[in-house]
Amino acid sequence: MRPQKVLDIEILTGLAKVFRSKGYEGASLKDLSEAAGLKKASLYHRFPNGKQEMADAVLNHISDWVDENIFSNLLDNDLTPENRLKKGLAGVRMLYDGGKEICIFRALSMQAGIELFEEQVKNGMNVWITNFKKLGLAFNLSHDEAENRAIQVLIELQGSLIVAKGLGELTVFENTLQKIENKYLRD
Amino acid sequence: MRPQKVLDIEILTGLAKVFRSKGYEGASLKDLSEAAGLKKASLYHRFPNGKQEMADAVLNHISDWVDENIFSNLLDNDLTPENRLKKGLAGVRMLYDGGKEICIFRALSMQAGIELFEEQVKNGMNVWITNFKKLGLAFNLSHDEAENRAIQVLIELQGSLIVAKGLGELTVFENTLQKIENKYLRD
C-alpha cells in the first residue's frame, strides 16, 4: 500500500476546526477536504460513511483528548483536591483556547444535528457532571452539593464561552474559570 | 392589490421557529416557506433580499418583543425593584418557553453567520447587560457590582439553556431563573 499522505491526527485536527466554526450543515465537503489537506475523494476513502462519520470521528477524538487532559486530572488520587482542580481547569482552558474556541457539542447539536448527535451530547454532558461531582466529593461536599455545583460549573463554562465570543471579550471566560476555582477553594 | 394571504406576524413566527431550531444554514427555503405558509416565490415577494432579509426581520421582531416584554419591565419606575425583577424574569421564561427554545442569537451566530450577524449579536448582548445593570443599580448595587452581576445573569441564562437542552432537563433552566431572582433579593 502507498503511505498515507496525511496522518490521521492531522486530518482530525483539520476537520475539527471546520466543524467547530461552521457547525455540521455549515461545513461543506470542500471546506473539510481543504482543512484536512486531502481531496474529497480521498476523504471518502478514509471515511466511507461520509460527513457523518467524519463528525463522529472528530467527536471521539476530542472526547479522548478531554479524558486524558481534563478528567484524568480531576480524578487523580495522587494529587490534592486543589491540584486536581487547577490541572483540570488548565485542561479546560486549553480545550477552548482561552475562550476563542467553541464547544464542539454545541456546534454539532444545532441544525439537522438535533437528532443526529442528541445522544452523544447528553452522554458527554453527563460525564462532565459525573467527574466534577467526584471532585466536589473530594472537597468534602455532600452528594447534593457536589452534584449541584458540577451542574453549575457546566452552565457557567458554556455560558461564558457564548458571552465571551459574543462580546469579543476573552476575559469573560477567564474570569469564569477563576470564579469556579475560587468557589471550590473557599468552602 | 390582492389581500395578503398570511399576516406578517404569522410569517415571522413561522420563520423564527425554523431559524431557532435549525440555524441559518440549516434552514432551507423549503423549510421556511412551509413554516411561513407561503410558497417560495411568495416569500421572495415579501423579502426581496432573500434568506438574509428573513433572518434580519426575525431578529428585529424578537428584539421588539424583548423590549416590550422584558426590558420595559426591568426599567419600569412605577414598580419596586423586586417587581421589576420578577416581571422581567417572567418575560425571559416566556421568551425561551421554559427552556424548550433556544436563543435566536446563538442559532444565527453559528456557521456562515459568524460574520453575518456578529454586530447584531454583540449589540444585543450589550443591551441585555445595560438593562440588567440598571436593575442592579435600582437594588443599590455599586456600578461595578451591578455590571458584573448583569454579565453573570447573561452567562447563567445562556449556559442553563444549553445544559437544559442537552440533558433534556427543563428544571435546569427553571432553577437558574430562581437562583438569579434569589441572588438579587438577598442583597
Add this chain to the structure above:
DNA sequence: GTCTATAGCTAGATAGAC
C-alpha cells in the same frame, strides 16, 4: 491511498402567468 472527473441532487433565487 490519492487523484481527476462527474453523477445526481437540492440549495437559493427568478420569470412570468394569473
Add this chain to the structure above:
DNA sequence: GTCTATCTAGCTATAGAC
C-alpha cells in the same frame, strides 16, 4: 400577492485512472 415552472450554483457522494 400568490402561484407553477425553471435556472444556476453548490452540495454530497461515487467511478475509475494512477
